[in-house]
Amino acid sequence: MTNPPQAHEDPSELVRKTxxxxxxxxxxxxxxxxLDLDEICDVALRTMDELFEFxxxxxxxxxxxxxxxxxxxxxxxxxxxxxxRVQIGTGVIGVVAQKRKMLRVNNLGQQRAYAAxxxxxxxxxxxxASVGEAVPVPGLxxxxxxxxxxxxIRDELIGVFSIESPVPLTFGDHERDLVSIVANQIASAIxxxxxxxxxxxxxxxxxxxxxxxxxxxxxxxxALERELRVAQALLSEARSRVEGPLLGDSTAVRxxxxxxxxxxLSTDPLLLIGPPGSGKEAVAHxxxxxxxxxxxxxxxxxxxxQTQHRHAAADATASxxxxxxxxxxxxxxxxxxxxxxxxxxxLSTELQRSLYEMMVSNDPPGTARESRLGDVRVIASTxxxxxxxxxxxxxxxxxxxxxxxxxxxxxxxxxxxxxALVDYFVRRHARQIGKVIDGVSPDSMRRLEVYAWPGNIxxxxxxxxxxxxxxxxxxxxxxxxxxxxxxxxxSYRLVSLLGSGGMGEVWLAKHRLLARPAAVKxxxxxxxxxxxxxQLVRRFQRExxxxxxxxxxxxxxxxDFGVNDGGSFYYVMEFLDGLDLHRIVTRFGPQPxxxxxxxxxxxxxxxxxxxxxxxxxxxIKPANLFVTRLGTEYDHLKVLDFGVVKESGDDATSLTNPxxxxxxxxxxxxxxxxxDRLIDGRADLYSLAxxxxxxxxxxxxxxxxxxxxxxxxxxxxxxxxxxxxxELPIPKQLEAILMKCLEKDPANRPHSALELESELTGVRFAxxxxxxxxxxxxxxxxxxxxx
Amino acid sequence: xxxxxxxxxxxxxxxxxxxxxxxxxxxxxxxxxTIISQVYxxxxxxxxxxxxxxxxxxxxxxxxxxxxxxxxxxxxHASWVLQLEFQRSETEGVIFDTMEMHIEAxxxxxxxxxxxxxxxxxxxxxxxxxxxxxxxxTGASSDDQSSTSA
Numbered sequence: 001m002t003n004p005p006q007a008h009e010d011p012s013e014l015v016r017k018t019x020x021x022x023x024x025x026x027x028x029x030x031x032x033x034x035l036d037l038d039e040i041c042d043v044a045l046r047t048m049d050e051l052f053e054f055x056x057x058x059x060x061x062x063x064x065x066x067x068x069x070x071x072x073x074x075x076x077x078x079x080x081x082x083x084x085r086v087q088i089g090t091g092v093i094g095v096v097a098q099k100r101k102m103l104r105v106n107n108l109g110q111q112r113a114y115a116a117x118x119x120x121x122x123x124x125x126x127x128x129a130s131v132g133e134a135v136p137v138p139g140l141x142x143x144x145x146x147x148x149x150x151x152x153i154r155d156e157l158i159g160v161f162s163i164e165s166p167v168p169l170t171f172g173d174h175e176r177d178l179v180s181i182v183a184n185q186i187a188s189a190i191x192x193x194x195x196x197x198x199x200x201x202x203x204x205x206x207x208x209x210x211x212x213x214x215x216x217x218x219x220x221x222x223a224l225e226r227e228l229r230v231a232q233a234l235l236s237e238a239r240s241r242v243e244g245p246l247l248g249d250s251t252a253v254r255x256x257x258x259x260x261x262x263x264x265l266s267t268d269p270l271l272l273i274g275p276p277g278s279g280k281e282a283v284a285h286x287x288x289x290x291x292x293x294x295x296x297x298x299x300x301x302x303x304x305x306q307t308q309h310r311h312a313a314a315d316a317t318a319s320x321x322x323x324x325x326x327x328x329x330x331x332x333x334x335x336x337x338x339x340x341x342x343x344x345x346x347l348s349t350e351l352q353r354s355l356y357e358m359m360v361s362n363d364p365p366g367t368a369r370e371s372r373l374g375d376v377r378v379i380a381s382t383x384x385x386x387x388x389x390x391x392x393x394x395x396x397x398x399x400x401x402x403x404x405x406x407x408x409x410x411x412x413x414x415x416x417x418x419x420a421l422v423d424y425f426v427r428r429h430a431r432q433i434g435k436v437i438d439g440v441s442p443d444s445m446r447r448l449e450v451y452a453w454p455g456n457i458x459x460x461x462x463x464x465x466x467x468x469x470x471x472x473x474x475x476x477x478x479x480x481x482x483x484x485x486x487x488x489x490x491s492y493r494l495v496s497l498l499g500s501g502g503m504g505e506v507w508l509a510k511h512r513l514l515a516r517p518a519a520v521k522x523x524x525x526x527x528x529x530x531x532x533x534x535q536l537v538r539r540f541q542r543e544x545x546x547x548x549x550x551x552x553x554x555x556x557x558x559x560d561f562g563v564n565d566g567g568s569f570y571y572v573m574e575f576l577d578g579l580d581l582h583r584i585v586t587r588f589g590p591q592p593x594x595x596x597x598x599x600x601x602x603x604x605x606x607x608x609x610x611x612x613x614x615x616x617x618x619x620i621k622p623a624n625l626f627v628t629r630l631g632t633e634y635d636h637l638k639v640l641d642f643g644v645v646k647e648s649g650d651d652a653t654s655l656t657n658p659x660x661x662x663x664x665x666x667x668x669x670x671x672x673x674x675x676d677r678l679i680d681g682r683a684d685l686y687s688l689a690x691x692x693x694x695x696x697x698x699x700x701x702x703x704x705x706x707x708x709x710x711x712x713x714x715x716x717x718x719x720x721x722x723x724x725x726x727e728l729p730i731p732k733q734l735e736a737i738l739m740k741c742l743e744k745d746p747a748n749r750p751h752s753a754l755e756l757e758s759e760l761t762g763v764r765f766a767x768x769x770x771x772x773x774x775x776x777x778x779x780x781x782x783x784x785x786x787x
Numbered sequence: 788x789x790x791x792x793x794x795x796x797x798x799x800x801x802x803x804x805x806x807x808x809x810x811x812x813x814x815x816x817x818x819x820x821t822i823i824s825q826v827y828x829x830x831x832x833x834x835x836x837x838x839x840x841x842x843x844x845x846x847x848x849x850x851x852x853x854x855x856x857x858x859x860x861x862x863x864h865a866s867w868v869l870q871l872e873f874q875r876s877e878t879e880g881v882i883f884d885t886m887e888m889h890i891e892a893x894x895x896x897x898x899x900x901x902x903x904x905x906x907x908x909x910x911x912x913x914x915x916x917x918x919x920x921x922x923x924x925t926g927a928s929s930d931d932q933s934s935t936s937a
Contacts, residue, residue, distance in 0.1 A: 107804025
């Protein structure tokens with residue numbers, strides 16, 4: 001066994017080596033075909049059997065403590081050694097593990113006997129202290145020959161492979177080499193199996209961790225969802241108080257929110273005043289939501305209620321008034337809550353009275369006090385200021401409502417909020433219809449920010465909802481066409497607000513098809529329902545038709561008229577570039593007399609035609625005399641605002657309050673104050689003279705601290721001649737004409753506008769007001785206004 | 788028959804584990820006999836003996852490098868007598884490590900780790916090898932503290 005290979009080996013030796021080679025080849029294949037540690041050990045031990053025909057072998061692996069080896073596989077022992085342990089440095093196996101070198105011992109029994117004899121001698125010689133305890137090691141008790149080989153992976157010990165024999169001198173160099181080969185295979189296979197096992201355990205741990213993580217994520221997600229639901233509920237609750245129209249940070253809306261907060265603490269009736277579409281219902285909701293009232297928010301459309309009222313009045317058989325019954329029902333529903341009376345001005349006097357009685361008595365009418373209502377907060381809305389009652393108003397109700405009011409601003413008065421409102425409406429509508437909209441393009445946003453929004457927030461919402469619906473992109477584009485859909489009167493789209501006053505608003509508008517600019521005047525009216533309204537509409541139409549028939553080049557041209565969705569009457573007039581006399585004087589001071597005369601003559605021509613048609617302007621004043629350029633003609637004057645014209649001698653219902661003096665106090669004729677006189681065109685001549693004096697002096701005819709005082713002056717006080725109040729020269733002839741026009745008695749004034757124009761034509765000046773002077777004036781003072 | 792090299796057939800005898808007798812002589816000619824557990828085969832012309840605790844033997848060898856070792860070949864019913872000459876003492880290297888592992892493996896199992904310590908591997912040159920066709924029995928000298936009478 002220890003003989004070195006010979007150059008000419010005998011056939012039996014070759015057969016033996018071939019067999020060994022085949023065994024080693026097979027063990028290599030078998031041992032690497034599995035990643036199971038038990039199978040690897042089994043292959044290794046079986047191979048030892050086949051190679052050496054002996055039955056004693058151990059595979060030991062290093063324990064995690066690095067100090068102990070544990071028998072993981074054992075073969076051929078009477079008492080299985082599996083599970084036995086060897087300390088590093090103890091016995092053949094322990095020393096091999098410690099030195100990491102193979103050790104072959106062929107005389108183990110003799111060596112142990114010799115050592116035992118030495119031990120006894122040492123004990124006898126009194127050196128017991130230096131002698132330790134004999135340590136049993138797993139394996140063959142009577143082993144004589146042993147080869148132990150360290151199992152190393154990259155010089156790192158993983159275990160020891162040991163074979164034993166009870167026969168001395170069993171293992172030679174040949175056996176040593178064969179065992180080394182097998183041991184290397186074992187080490188490699190065990191290492192792979194361990195790596196696999198480590199990865200399997202890691203994968204299992206990872207899987208377990210994943211499962212745990214998934215469970216934790218699911219748990220956390222559920223918790224977050226719960227938190228989200230709570231947050232959404234809180235947000236919803238918070239937003240219910242500043243819903244949609246109340247979003248924003250403008251001064252106007254902040255003031256509105258402050259008002260809502262204050263009103264929420266009160267139970268008094270509340271009146272919300274604002275233009276159509278401004279968000280009055282949202283304000284009412286917010287007041288209700290913030291108040292903490294436990295009852296419901298009940299919406300009542302006064303317009304619908306009024307319609308039912310008319311039908312009930314026609315039905316004499318009705319045993320119970322359905323209108324008041326409905327109102328009572330609504331109030332009952334709103335017990336401990338809020339009833340919102342939308343457009344309360346639409347109610348008839350009778351219903352207003354019923355409502356008032358309910359509010360005051362807190363009992364529903366017709367119930368014979370059979371069911372007393374709980375506390376109901378009444379919030380009403382209107383588009384007009386009820387502090388100025390009109391015919392049909394039940395004054396106690398009006399006074400009750402108007403005593404506690406909140407003004408809801410127009411959208412143009414809170415432009416800073418448009419961004420927030422756009423974001424809110426776009427997101428809300430996109431979510432409702434399941435679209436993804438990231439936002440509005442910058443161009444569109446600029447367009448939205450400068451647009452006039454005559455329909456207020458309702459128009460904004462409509463435009464955005466339509467844009468979201470039509471959008472094929474995640475970025476919303478809103479063009480002029482969409483804005484056209486928003487708010488229009490007739491064939492005209494309102495572009496921007498030019499001005500507003502007591503009678504209404506004037507808007508720059510464009511014709512939808514012609515793109516022609518125009519001025520649209522929206523006229524507020526006081527009669528809101530019933531026959532009176534229908535009569536008013538007919539009258540408005542007739543007056544508008546007459547006005548439209550005026551052909552004077554000095555009368556502003558009327559293109560169209562009608563009633564818009566908001567219920568306002570409107571005129572569509574030609575749009576003029578230039579300045580009215582009010583602005584000219586305000587900006588540039590008193591004007592020379594020759595220019596004033598030229599203005600007056602043009603105004604007279606306009607008024608002459610109107611008066612011939614029986615129309616009285618009734619509101620001649622500097623702001624209604626507009627100076628423009630007509631072709632090459634500068635200082636061309638046009639009389640504006642025939643919206644309050646009235647046929648002579650007619651004092652029936654008009655577009656303004658019939659019980660109030662019409663026009664502007666500083667320029668009103670005495671006959672407007674003195675009710676005993678009929679009003680005709682001479683009232684316009686008085687107003688025209690007042691206007692002339694103001695343009696000459698930049699001062700009103702009289703000085704008064706109140707409109708009533710001013711009207712009283714017109715009725716009673718003789719005015720000072722303008723020359724006494726101006727440093728500019730005023731021809732006496734002109735002054736005489738003006739003073740004549742300012743007579744209290746119309747009979748002492750010029751009889752007609754044409755007569756006045758004729759008298760003015762006779763006034764002589766040192767220097768006439770020529771077209772050249774007019775052009776120079778405009779070029780010097782306001783070239784942009786007369787393009 | 789005297790040989791000057793260690794023949795292959797002697798290797799099992801070297802590893803048979805039967806203690807051998809080693810005879811040395813001091814500078815003044817006083818002989819000493821001791822028992823050694825194993826003679827290690829280095830190559831055909833060299834053998835190694837463990838330097839553990841037989842101080843008299845070591846002292847003699849350092850004074851007089853010649854030594855005799857008698858090996859018992861029980862299976863062959865014969866004896867081998869090696870005449871050796873001390874050459875050097877190694878405290879590291881392959882020979883030392885192998886011898887140390889052998890000694891430590893046995894010592895650790897028998898509680899003799901503190902006593903069975905290889906201090907050095909003494910390398911001897913083989914001067915002659917003689918196989919005797921009869922068993923030979925030896926005894927240890929009394930002046931060697933650590934030697935054991937067999």
